[in-house]
Amino acid sequence: MASLTIRRLDDDLKQRLRLRAARNGRSMEDEVRTILRGAAGGKDVRGPAPQLVTEPRARAVAAEPRPDIPRILLIIGGGIAAYKSLDLIRRLKERGAAVRCILTAAAQEFITPLSAGALSGERAFTDLFDAQSEFDIGHIRLARETDLVVVAPATADLMAKMAGGHADDLASAVLLATDRPVLIAPAMNPHMWNHPATRRNLAQLAADGIAQVGPNEGEMAEAGEAGQGRMAEPLEIVAAVESLLGSAGDRPLAGRRVVVTSGPTHEPIDPVRYIANRSSGKQGHAIAAAAAAAGAEVILVSGPVDIPDPAGVTTIKVETAREMLHAVEEAMPADCAIFAAAVADWRVSAPGREKIKKGKDKVPVLSLTENPDILASIAQRKAKRPQLVIGFAAETEDLIANARAKLARKGSDWIVANDVSPATGIMGGDRNRVHLVTAAGVESWPPQSKDEVARALVTRIAAALQGGSQWTGSKSA
Numbered sequence: 327m328a329s330l331t332i333r334r335l336d337d338d339l340k341q342r343l344r345l346r347a348a349r350n351g352r353s354m355e356d357e358v359r360t361i362l363r364g365a366a367g368g369k370d371v372r373g374p375a376p377q378l379v380t381e382p383r384a385r386a387v388a389a390e391p392r393p394d395i396p397r398i399l400l401i402i403g404g405g406i407a408a409y410k411s412l413d414l415i416r417r418l419k420e421r422g423a424a425v426r427c428i429l430t431a432a433a434q435e436f437i438t439p440l441s442a443g444a445l446s447g448e449r450a451f452t453d454l455f456d457a458q459s460e461f462d463i464g465h466i467r468l469a470r471e472t473d474l475v476v477v478a479p480a481t482a483d484l485m486a487k488m489a490g491g492h493a494d495d496l497a498s499a500v501l502l503a504t505d506r507p508v509l510i511a512p513a514m515n516p517h518m519w520n521h522p523a524t525r526r527n528l529a530q531l532a533a534d535g536i537a538q539v540g541p542n543e544g545e546m547a548e549a550g551e552a553g554q555g556r557m558a559e560p561l562e563i564v565a566a567v568e569s570l571l572g573s574a575g576d577r578p579l580a581g582r583r584v585v586v587t588s589g590p591t592h593e594p595i596d597p598v599r600y601i602a603n604r605s606s607g608k609q610g611h612a613i614a615a616a617a618a619a620a621g622a623e624v625i626l627v628s629g630p631v632d633i634p635d636p637a638g639v640t641t642i643k644v645e646t647a648r649e650m651l652h653a654v655e656e657a658m659p660a661d662c663a664i665f666a667a668a669v670a671d672w673r674v675s676a677p678g679r680e681k682i683k684k685g686k687d688k689v690p691v692l693s694l695t696e697n698p699d700i701l702a703s704i705a706q707r708k709a710k711r712p713q714l715v716i717g718f719a720a721e722t723e724d725l726i727a728n729a730r731a732k733l734a735r736k737g738s739d740w741i742v743a744n745d746v747s748p749a750t751g752i753m754g755g756d757r758n759r760v761h762l763v764t765a766a767g768v769e770s771w772p773p774q775s776k777d778e779v780a781r782a783l784v785t786r787i788a789a790a791l792q793g794g795s796q797w798t799g800s801k802s803a
């Protein structure tokens with residue numbers, strides 16, 4: 327079997343290989359494989375593939391990511407329950423997930439990287455300052471190339487580091503660098519679990535949007551100790567993973583790219599004042615989160631809001647309508663674009679460079695200019711138009727008539743109309759009552775939470791994209 331050790335290549339060749347691999351977004355081993363395949367006439371070499379070894383303990387790197395396969399980064403902390411994490415790897419793999427492992431230094435006192443690597447089918451990572459890993463993958467890629475980060479067992483120490491934002495080893499640095507959802511499975515002695523410091527850390531992690539499974543009550547590994555602190559069983563953790571990620575069937579937007587706008591825009595009057603509106607961003611953010619949960623790659627372009635960025639979504643923050651249009655254009659191409667932001671129709675033609683002074687008998691007159699129409703400019707694109715373009719209509723009168731007119735005027739496929747009169751409490755509130763307006767008709771949905779509206783809309787989007795049709799609903803009204 328052909329075997330090649332990258333470490334043994336001369337420095338110049340290694341450097342060129344490293345650059346080429348980085349440019350192509352591949353590991354060095356994958357780059358060599360690609361080169362060898364090309365040299366063999368673009369066909370797979372017959373017989374066993376050349377085995378590439380970068381470390382004595384290295385295993386083959388994972389195959390190219392596939393959007394239909396959920397990727398889990400499992401961080402194993404230094405607790406006695408680490409042995410259960412080996413079973414967890416097996417259970418996740420059985421269900422078709424790709425699993426990558428990081429072991430803390432303490433975890434390696436309980437289980438070895440070799441066993442985690444053997445079960446996951448990919449080398450296990452251990453060191454922040456390992457030059458080879460940094461060249462191959464790097465802690466930032468480890469943090470991002472995953473759909474979910476699972477910390478099991480989550481030791482008291484790891485939870486404290488997460489709550490405090492520490493980054494002094496590979497596990498904590500990856501946890502700080504990730505923008506993916508994180509699930510912890512705490513495991514510790516009941517006294518550690520009940521300690522006020524652990525309670526504080528747990529509350530902080532919950533506030534940071536970290537999901538949790540367990541711990542359970544029961545006998546501890548230490549003789550005579552019992553109480554709450556046993557790590558959740560592997561199948562319980564798998565269930566939590568499935569509910570966070572959705573099982574394969576629940577990821578109908580896997581492999582799709584979705585762009586969502588959300589929130590208001592701020593149009594400056596001068597350096598300290600601006601024109602704004604009451605949009606909270608709750609509906610747009612909920613749609614972005616629901617699309618991500620359905621497996622989509624989501625780019626959220628958000629105006630200034632006071633709510634957290636949704637997990638698992640790339641959020642681009644903008645202020646003005648023009649910045650929002652630019653960010654949306656940069657985010658193209660996409661399979662679907664959903665314009666939920668309340669974009670200001672006008673901006674001040676000539677905002678003051680300095681704060682406009684209050685003068686005696688002098689009231690400034692603001693001259694306004696129309697802002698670009700983001701929905702229309704994407705919906706009416708000739709090239710690279712998203713398959714499905716959805717606008718929102720926030721109206722205070724003649725809701726359906728205005729929404730129908732907007733659908734025709736803008737060239738979008740659907741309009742989601744909602745009545746934002748103050749009496750409805752929709753603007754800024756947690757609930758919404760929407761009407762889906764399409765060429766085929768109008769569907770009025772019942773009042774529900776903004777999260778429910780988001781999930782229902784995402785289900786419709788997935789069906790429309792799969793069917794290649796822009797309308798999948800029954801005609802009504």
Ligand SMILES: Cc1cc2nc3c(=O)[nH]c(=O)nc-3n(C[C@H](O)[C@H](O)[C@H](O)COP(=O)(O)O)c2cc1C
Nearest residue numbers: 403404405406430432433481482483484513514515
């Ligand atoms: C035998 C033994 C078992 C341990 N079990 C746990 C445990 O279940 N949970 C925990 O939080 N810490 C446990 N610890 C303490 C951790 O190993 C220690 O806090 C370590 O620094 C954790 O490092 P890590 O969070 O980087 O993995 C245990 C220590 C020993 C020696």
